[in-house]
Amino acid sequence: MLNSVKAGEQTPTDAPTRAGENTAPQAEPDGSARDGAEPSLTADAQASPEPSLQADAKASPEPEADAEASAEPEPELEADAAASLEDGGVRARGGAEAPDGRRRRLTAEDRRKQLVGIGLMMLRTQPIHELSIDAVAAEAGISRGLLFHYFPTKRDFYVEVMSAAGRRLLRVTKPDPDLPPDEQLRQMLLSFVAFVTRRRDSYISFVRGAAGGDNFVVEVYATTRAGLTNRVLTLLGTPDATAPASPIRLTVHAWLAYVEDLTIEWSGLPEPDRPTTPDELVTHFIAALTALRAL
Numbered sequence: 263m264l265n266s267v268k269a270g271e272q273t274p275t276d277a278p279t280r281a282g283e284n285t286a287p288q289a290e291p292d293g294s295a296r297d298g299a300e301p302s303l304t305a306d307a308q309a310s311p312e313p314s315l316q317a318d319a320k321a322s323p324e325p326e327a328d329a330e331a332s333a334e335p336e337p338e339l340e341a342d343a344a345a346s347l348e349d350g351g352v353r354a355r356g357g358a359e360a361p362d363g364r365r366r367r368l369t370a371e372d373r374r375k376q377l378v379g380i381g382l383m384m385l386r387t388q389p390i391h392e393l394s395i396d397a398v399a400a401e402a403g404i405s406r407g408l409l410f411h412y413f414p415t416k417r418d419f420y421v422e423v424m425s426a427a428g429r430r431l432l433r434v435t436k437p438d439p440d441l442p443p444d445e446q447l448r449q450m451l452l453s454f455v456a457f458v459t460r461r462r463d464s465y466i467s468f469v470r471g472a473a474g475g476d477n478f479v480v481e482v483y484a485t486t487r488a489g490l491t492n493r494v495l496t497l498l499g500t501p502d503a504t505a506p507a508s509p510i511r512l513t514v515h516a517w518l519a520y521v522e523d524l525t526i527e528w529s530g531l532p533e534p535d536r537p538t539t540p541d542e543l544v545t546h547f548i549a550a551l552t553a554l555r556a557l
Contacts (some may be wrong), residue, residue: 374412376421377402381423382430386464390420390479421478427468428486431457434491443497450493451521451544458522459529459540466526491515500557513554521547 266444289468368376380401384393395416399409407551413419436455437446468483494514497505528536538546 292440370412371400377412377419378422379408380427381419382426382464385423385427385467386461387467389467389470390424393420393423395419417478421482424468424479424482427464428482428489431465431486432489436493437497443499447494447497447548448544450497451547452540454521455525455529455540455543458525462526462529469522469526487515487518490518494518510555514551517547517551517554520550 332482377398380398381393384398384401395409396406398419401405402409409419413422431454435450437449437453439446441449491511491514492501492504494517495511496503498510498514500510505511512549525543525546528538
């Protein structure tokens with residue numbers, strides 16, 4: 263027969279591999295390997311609706327990776343997410359880049375960090391509740407279903423993005439502990455003004471999200487404000503003023519709201535039109551706090 267294979271001939275599937283030929287699985291469009299890359303979701307995730315994916319994700323979690331991602335701070339997110347979303351080879355789209363230039367699949371922890379970084383980048387221009395899960399997944403080069411493998415629900419993802427934003431604010435405004443308390447307070451305020459000025463749209467989204475009444479955003483925002491309040495109380499020599507009804511605590515909490523609002527308004531002005539320099543603005547803040555404490 264014309265279609266039969268002659269004895270001794272090799273079929274295409276039996277052809278030997280040439281020396282040095284790469285036989286590794288080819289990458290799929292979402293950046294994962296065809297064989298072995300995030301196997302539990304390569305087929306089912308795209309075909310199944312979100313509820314079933316949530317059930318699958320809950321049934322087979324990755325406890326070690328999730329625990330590490332939630333317990334450890336995320337210094338790589340401090341880098342400007344809009345620039346490249348790179349840290350240790352983690353890129354916005356697809357997998358990570360190995361030293362030899364080839365793409366390798368991301369670990370669960372790296373993928374979570376990548377997705378949170380994309381969320382932080384998008385938070386610059388929109389409140390958290392308007393963040394598109396589809397857009398985040400597309401930017402990462404993965405399917406929507408695969409995102410829900412790492413964050414079982416949309417709320418889980420939003421909470422992690424907002425928590426990362428709050429941790430970043432606390433981290434970048436942390437003063438040098440070797441400085442005297444009054445200088446630490448000034449350094450903290452200068453860092454806050456610089457942070458809001460540099461990331462004004464993102465910060466406003468953070469504040470508006472809390473003002474919008476979303477419970478998880480309100481909780482993260484309150485935790486972040488409490489962290490700043492406790493820091494100021496420590497610098498004022500009153501670290502034990504932890505009772506909600508403590509007069510000094512209420513004063514500092516309200517003063518921080520004033521600092522925040524004035525900084526947002528000041529940073530929104532064209533630089534030549536700003537009535538004060540950052541240093542003068544901080545001097546005003548400290549004078550306001552001193553006056554409030556004297557009441």
